[in-house]
Amino acid sequence: MTVAIYPGSFDPITNGHLDVLKRSLKIFDKVIVLVAYNPSKQGRFTPEERKQMIEEAIDDPRVEVDTYDGLTVEYAKKHGATHLIRGLRAVTDFDYEFQLATANDYIDNSIDTVFLMSKSDKSFINSSMIIELHNQGVDVSSLVPPSVYKRLK
DSSP states (O other): OOOOEEEOOOTTOOOOHHHHHHHTTTOOOOEEEEEETTTSSOOOSOHHHHHHHHHHHOOOEEEEEEEEEEEEHHHHHHOOEEEEEEEOOOOHHHHHHHHHHHHHHHHHHTTTEEEOOOOOOTTTHHHHOOOHHHHOOOOOTTSOHHHHOOOOO
């Protein structure tokens, strides 16, 4: 069984994230959505709230959701994962993601990073944009799962 980790802050999860997750399930037998968090950063939602929203948005037994505050590669090793999944929206994402993948490879080169491009209709969506648009009164219900929209209101 091939296991992959899909790490991110998911603060909150968007339909773009869900699209990458759905497509990754065509490649891997099991995907663990890993809500990574940094205790020194203040997020919109707590890690537990983010985990709950993701669980409510996903109905697939091949998906597990967890939280972690350490190195993603270490988590992957502990859970038998062979790949990390990362979504790319634009060229600007690539530089950061390439550096992150290279650092992860330095830590453990047995865990590969797989990049999935966002679909063009979802390429502008990111968590910060969702929060900003919502705070400005824009209806973001078509950009996030109902579990997120409910909590934004």
